Amino acid sequence: MQANAVSEKYPDDxxxxxxxxxxxxxxxxxxxxxxxxxxxxxxxxxxxVEAVIREVNSLEKSPLFSAHSFPESLDTIYxxxxTPSVFNPGSIERIIYAIKRKFNFVDPIEITVEVNPSTYSKDEFFKLQEAGxxxxxxxxxxxxxxxxxxxxxxHSRSDSISAVINARRAGFHNISVDLLTGYPGQTLSSIMNSLEEIIELEPEHISVYMLEIKSGSKIENRIKLTQETLVNDDLMADMYEAICERLCCHGFEQYEISNFSGIGMESRHNLKYWTDQVFLGVGLAAHGMTGRTRYSNVVKLERYLSSACDKQSVIESLIEMDPLTRFKDAMIMGLRLNRGIDLALMSCAYRLDASRFVRDSLGHLDGAELFTIEDNTIKLTQKGRLLSNIVFSQFI
Ligand code: SF4
Known part of the structure; x- marks a missing residue:
């Protein structure tokens, strides 16, 4: 198909x-x-922390901005x-302050910090809040x-419950929790018990991840070496459906394959990933995307610390995306959202025929009930969300 020119979202708009x-x-x-x-x-x-601050301070000189201007404003930090919460809240505050000196903060700003349940007391949550x-x-x-x-x-179950309560008592009104499903030994009833207790804690946002066996992880080795078995696909599907149904009954909206929230409490930062917006990655192994360019930072700690110290770029890989690749990435990420993708808007934004692309790529899956197209908007069905890799692989 023809994809002559993807619109230049960066830096103009x-x-x-x-x-x-x-x-x-x-x-x-x-x-x-x-x-x-x-x-x-x-x-x-x-x-x-010093290395991160140096990287932030020298962002303008990054090779990313040799061809176009530096973005001025920001409305999310993640x-x-x-485990960021192994650091003192004061260190987190210094990083936020460095970013604040570099960009205009646009209201309402969203600043998220990931916390492991065993790390912060109420006092530390309170300090995080004071840090913005x-x-x-x-x-x-x-x-x-x-x-x-x-x-x-x-951490234990009780550490987890205390962490949510402490964050709430410290004044946080936007708390997200992660739940991992499909772990060996987990049953439908054990995962639903965890979910019920999570609902009682009244978080504003819940991320539900299905276990993926990552290469080099200990669980990969355990499965190879012991009798432990993975949760089978049918049980995984039952868990996912039961969780979606329970959260929906409880007033959560599923807005993305793995994410559920109260009204207006979606992760605004993660929405940038799913809607092809510009984001910068700072720190070791961080990834970023500036419209046409994807990049990632070095992964070796010594190299990150010394590069930042010597004022060398910490970027290890920098890929200029061709227009069609960028469009396909945007399709894959956008289809993760339950609201789906408006194909007319995609055609306009990326200057190609998105409807024809979908017909050519997904036509042979018609009847598999993985997606719907209504009013020129394509959406995954619930079955499609569970089997999203089948759909996404057609775009690669
Ligand atoms: S999953 Fe990995 S990154 Fe997250 S807390 Fe465990 S070891 Fe750290």
């Missing part, structure tokens, strides 16, 4: 951007983890990991102690 900051340290390694993370050593905290953080994402994963031990999480 990109609007306020988002900034993701990666804190790549954890107290221990969860068995399912496939993220870039290093064992936390308190001596590293100050050096890493500090994730790793207004959204907390707590990695509960399960409220079953047996499952938490099997995942090698460092």
């Amino acid at each position: 990109c609007g306020p951007i988002g900034v993701y900051v990666h804190i790549p340290f954890c107290l221990s390694r969860c068995d399912y983890c496939g993220f870039v993370s290093y064992p936390f050593e308190p001596a590293l905290e100050a050096d890493y 500090i994730g990991g790793g 953080v207004n959204r907390i994402s707590i990695g509960l994963q399960s409220l079953n102690d047996f499952e938490l031990r099997s995942m090698n999480r460092r």
Whole structure:
């Protein structure tokens, strides 16, 4: 198909951007983890914060902005990991302050910090709030102690409950929690028990992730070496459907394959990823996207610390996306949203025939009940959300 010219969203009409900051340290390694993370050593905290601040301060000189102007305004910051809450709230505050000196903050700003349940007391949540953080994402994963031990999480069910209560008492009105489904040993009843307890905690947002076996993770080895078995596809589907149904009954809106929220409480930062908006990634292994260019930072800690120190660019990979690749990426990310994609808007934004692209790519899946097209809007069905990889793979 013809895709001559994808419109240039950056820099002319990109609007306020988002900034993701990666804190790549954890107290221990969860068995399912496939993220870039290093064992936390308190001596590293100050050096890493300095390196992040140096990277923020020199963003304008990044190769990303040699061809076009630096974005001026920002309306979301997401500090994730790793485990950002191994750092003192004061360190988080310094990073936010450095970003604030570089960009105009546009109201209403959303500043999220990921917190592990065993790390922060009410006092520390309170300090985070004073630092301007207004959204907390707590990695509960399960409220079953047996499952938490099997995942090698460092917290118990009661730590998790205390973390949510402490965040609330410290004044947070936007709390998200993560739940992991499909973990070996998990049953439909155990996951639903966790969910019921989570609902009682009244978070504004819930992310429900299905286990993916990441290469090199401990769980991958465990499955190879022991009799442990994965949750089968039928049970995984039953869990997903039961969770969606229960959350929907309880007033949560499913707005994305894995994400549920109260009205108006969607993650505004993550929406930037799903709607092809500009975001910058700061910190070791962070990724960013400036419209035409995707990039990622170095993953070796020593290199990140020394590069930032020597005022060298910390970008390791920089890919200029061709127009069709960018359009396909936008289709894959946009279809994750329950509201789907308006094909007329896509045709206009990317200057190609999006309806024809969909017909050519997905026509052979007609009748599989994976997606619907009504009023020129394509949406995944509930079955399609469960089997989204089948749809997405047609665009690759
Ligand atoms: S807390 Fe997150 S990043 Fe750290 S080891 Fe566990 S899953 Fe990985």
